[in-house]
Amino acid sequence: MRRPLIAGNWKMHKSVAEASAYLEGLIAEDLPTSVDVVCCPTFVSLPAAAMVVTGSDIGLGAQNVHWETSGAFTAELAAPMLIEIGVHWVIVGHSERRTFFGETDETALDRARAGQAAGLEVIYCIGETLAERDAGETFAVLERQTASLGALDPEHLVLAYEPVWAIGTGRNATPAQAQEAHAFLRVRVASIFDGTAADAMRILYGGSLKPANADELLPLADVDGGLIGGASLDVGSFSAIIRAAAVCAAGDVS
Numbered sequence: 001m002r003r004p005l006i007a008g009n010w011k012m013h014k015s016v017a018e019a020s021a022y023l024e025g026l027i028a029e030d031l032p033t034s035v036d037v038v039c040c041p042t043f044v045s046l047p048a049a050a051m052v053v054t055g056s057d058i059g060l061g062a063q064n065v066h067w068e069t070s071g072a073f074t075a076e077l078a079a080p081m082l083i084e085i086g087v088h089w090v091i092v093g094h095s096e097r098r099t100f101f102g103e104t105d106e107t108a109l110d111r112a113r114a115g116q117a118a119g120l121e122v123i124y125c126i127g128e129t130l131a132e133r134d135a136g137e138t139f140a141v142l143e144r145q146t147a148s149l150g151a152l153d154p155e156h157l158v159l160a161y162e163p164v165w166a167i168g169t170g171r172n173a174t175p176a177q178a179q180e181a182h183a184f185l186r187v188r189v190a191s192i193f194d195g196t197a198a199d200a201m202r203i204l205y206g207g208s209l210k211p212a213n214a215d216e217l218l219p220l221a222d223v224d225g226g227l228i229g230g231a232s233l234d235v236g237s238f239s240a241i242i243r244a245a246a247v248c249a250a251g252d253v254s
């Protein structure tokens with residue numbers, strides 16, 4: 001059985017002080033232990049955030065990582081630097097990186113590989129645009145975006161299916177659309193790696209996942225948690241999603 005993972009992608013939100021206060025609040029929530037929880041603040045908040053979450057069950061993630069361990073790469077950060085300050089996770093290939101900062105399947109893979117080499121758990125984002133969905137290209141896009149994942153270690157890899165048309169738009173995939181894409185990805189993982197990897201790999205849904213729709217998206221057979229943007233910025237709504245995931249996990253057991 002796959003352990004649910006709820007990860008918050010804070011994007012370019014929260015000051016250092018706000019990040020620390022938020023994390024203190026999240027720890028005080030006494031969250032269920034059946035769910036893995038990860039928060040991904042901005043780079044500048046990571047050192048302070050690391051001090052707050054040390055000793056708690058909350059994992060800390062970065063929103064990007066460079067593919068080299070050092071060098072002349074202005075404004076980039078290397079995986080060992082993240083490890084040094086207590087970061088254990090990294091988001092790679094987010095659609096906002098692809099759309100606004102020229103991220104490609106190739107650079108995303110390189111970043112993921114460097115992250116894993118340093119010991120980071122990688123949350124690898126994929127998903128189609130509205131134009132691609134409307135053109136019936138969803139599966140072709142997912143196939144292309146996952147084509148080189150065989151170069152990664154499946155044991156330290158989480159996929160995040162984030163339909164671009166649902167990110168920050170208030171729209172979300174219907175349960176049928178989400179399950180269809182996730183099931184496709186699980187078969188894809190089996191063909192890239194093997195059945196064991198497919199059974200074990202967590203595939204998160206991302207795209208306007210919030211307390212109001214968590215109850216319909218998180219119980220889906222191939223949805224193993226969420227990568228949450230806007231709704232992760234508030235302790236109350238993020239905690240509600242974590243609790244919804246715990247209810248699903250409990251339901252799986254019985």
Ligand code: 13P
Nearest residue numbers: 009167168207208229230
């Ligand atoms: P929203 O939850 O704000 O739609 O963002 C999703 C996302 O991009 C998470 O990485």
